[in-house]
Amino acid sequence: MVDTPTRLLIAASGTGGHLFPAIALCEKLPEYQIEWLGVPNRLETQLVPKQYKLNTISVEGFQKGFGISSLFTLWKLIGSILEVRKLLKQGNFQGVFTTGGYIAGPSVIAARSLGLPVILHEANALPGKVTRFFGPWCDAVAVGFNVAAKYLPKAKTIYTSTPVRSQFLDEGIAATLDLPIPAEAPLIVVFGGSQGAVAVNKLVRQCAPAWFEAGAYIVHLTGESDPDANSLQHPQYICLPFYDNMAALLRRANLAISRSGAGSLTELAVCGTPSILIPYPFAAEDHQTYNANVFTAVNAALLFKQSDLTAETLLQEVLRLLKSPDELRQMGENSKVVVLPDSAEKLAQLVREVIEK
Numbered sequence: 001m002v003d004t005p006t007r008l009l010i011a012a013s014g015t016g017g018h019l020f021p022a023i024a025l026c027e028k029l030p031e032y033q034i035e036w037l038g039v040p041n042r043l044e045t046q047l048v049p050k051q052y053k054l055n056t057i058s059v060e061g062f063q064k065g066f067g068i069s070s071l072f073t074l075w076k077l078i079g080s081i082l083e084v085r086k087l088l089k090q091g092n093f094q095g096v097f098t099t100g101g102y103i104a105g106p107s108v109i110a111a112r113s114l115g116l117p118v119i120l121h122e123a124n125a126l127p128g129k130v131t132r133f134f135g136p137w138c139d140a141v142a143v144g145f146n147v148a149a150k151y152l153p154k155a156k157t158i159y160t161s162t163p164v165r166s167q168f169l170d171e172g173i174a175a176t177l178d179l180p181i182p183a184e185a186p187l188i189v190v191f192g193g194s195q196g197a198v199a200v201n202k203l204v205r206q207c208a209p210a211w212f213e214a215g216a217y218i219v220h221l222t223g224e225s226d227p228d229a230n231s232l233q234h235p236q237y238i239c240l241p242f243y244d245n246m247a248a249l250l251r252r253a254n255l256a257i258s259r260s261g262a263g264s265l266t267e268l269a270v271c272g273t274p275s276i277l278i279p280y281p282f283a284a285e286d287h288q289t290y291n292a293n294v295f296t297a298v299n300a301a302l303l304f305k306q307s308d309l310t311a312e313t314l315l316q317e318v319l320r321l322l323k324s325p326d327e328l329r330q331m332g333e334n335s336k337v338v339v340l341p342d343s344a345e346k347l348a349q350l351v352r353e354v355i356e357k
C-alpha cells in the first residue's frame with residue numbers, strides 16, 4: 001500500500017511577522033503536502049513561496065463596540081467559516097496550523113467543527129485577542145516567548161520560540177552581505193517591522209549627521225510608504241524600502257534601531273544584535289511594549305516610548321553606545337537567552353505529534 005502524504009493547511013496572513021514563521025515551519029515539513037489560506041491583497045500574495053497553493057477568503061476583525069458594521073463582519077465571518085470548511089473537506093486536509101490574527105478565527109472554528117486538529121503559534125509576549133479566545137480550542141498553542149503562557153491559562157501551551165527564516169541559522173551569512181560597508185565601520189541598522197516606521201525614520205534622519213561624524217554607517221530600511229525616504233543623501237548612508245538578506249545585515253550590525261514586533265525581536269536575538277527598541281504605539285493592546293520588556297528584562301535592549309523620545313535623546317544614546325563596544329557586545333549576548341534557534345524544528349516536531357497521533 002502506498003502511504004498518502006499528510007495534508008496541512010497553513011492559515012497565516014497579513015504581515016511578515018505572521019508569514020515568516022509559517023514559511024520557516026513548512027521548510028521543516030518536507031514530507032507534508034501544504035496549502036496556504038490567506039486574504040487577497042495582503043503580503044502573502046508576494047511572500048508565500050510558489051510551491052504552496054494560496055487559497056484566499058475575505059475576513060476582517062471586529063471594530064470596538066457593536067453596530068451595523070459588526071453585524072456585517074459577523075455575517076462575513078460565518079461565510080468564511082463555511083468557505084474554510086469546504087476547503088478542508090474537499091482538500092482532504094488532516095490539520096490546520098495558524099499564526100493567529102483574523103484568519104485564525106474562521107480556520108479554528110472550521111477545523112474543530114470537522115474534528116480536525118489545530119496548532120496555533122503565538123509569536124507575541126502578550127497573546128493577541130484571537131489567540132486568547134481560541135487558544136483553548138486548539139490542540140496545542142506554541143508560544144514565542146515563555147512569558148506568553150501566563151496569559152493563556154486554559155490552553156495547552158508549549159514554548160517553542162518563534163521560527164526564523166533558514167538564512168538566520170547560517171552563522172557565516174554576514175560574509176554574503178552585498179552592501180558597500182567597510183569591514184571596520186560601526187554599522188547601525190534601522191528598520192520598522194515589515195511595513196517600515198515613518199516616525200522612527202524621521203527621528204533617525206535628524207540624528208544621522210552626528211552618527212556619520214562618529215564614523216558610523218547606517219542601513220535604513222524605510223518601508224514603502226515614507227514620502228521622505230529619499231531626502232537624505234550621504235556616502236555612509238544606504239536607504240532601501242525593503243531588504244531581503246536580513247540575517248547577513250543583522251549579524252553584521254553593531255546596533256539595531258527597531259520596532260518591537262515579535263519577528264524582528266526573535267531575529268535580533270538569534271543574531272545576538274543589541275538594539276534600541278521603539279514599540280509601535282498603536283499596536284493592539286500595546287503588545288509591542290510587552291515584547292520589548294522581554295528584552296529589557298535581560299539587558300539586551302534599551303526601550304524608548306515613541307511619545308517620550310526626542311531626536312536629541314536618541315542621538316546621544318546611540319553616540320554613547322557607539323563608544324561602548326563592550327556594552328553593545330554584552331547586550332547582544334544577553335539577547336540570545338530569550339529565544340531558541342532551532343524553533344522551526346521544534347514546531348515541526350509538535351505539528352507531527354499533534355497531527356499524526
Ligand SMILES: CC(=O)N[C@H]1[C@@H](OP(=O)(O)OP(=O)(O)OC[C@H]2O[C@@H](n3ccc(=O)[nH]c3=O)[C@H](O)[C@@H]2O)O[C@H](CO)[C@@H](O)[C@@H]1O
Pocket residue numbers: 015016017018020123124191192193194195221241242243244246260261262263264265267280283284287288
Ligand atoms: C504593527 C503591528 O501590529 N505589527 C505586528 C506584526 O509585525 P510585523 O510583521 O510588521 O513585524 P515583525 O517584527 O514581526 O516582522 C517583520 C519581519 O519583516 C522582516 N523585514 C523587515 C524589513 C525589511 O526590509 N526586510 C525584512 O525582511 C524582518 O526581518 C521580520 O522578519 O506582526 C508581529 C507578529 O505577530 C507583531 O509582533 C507586530 O507587533
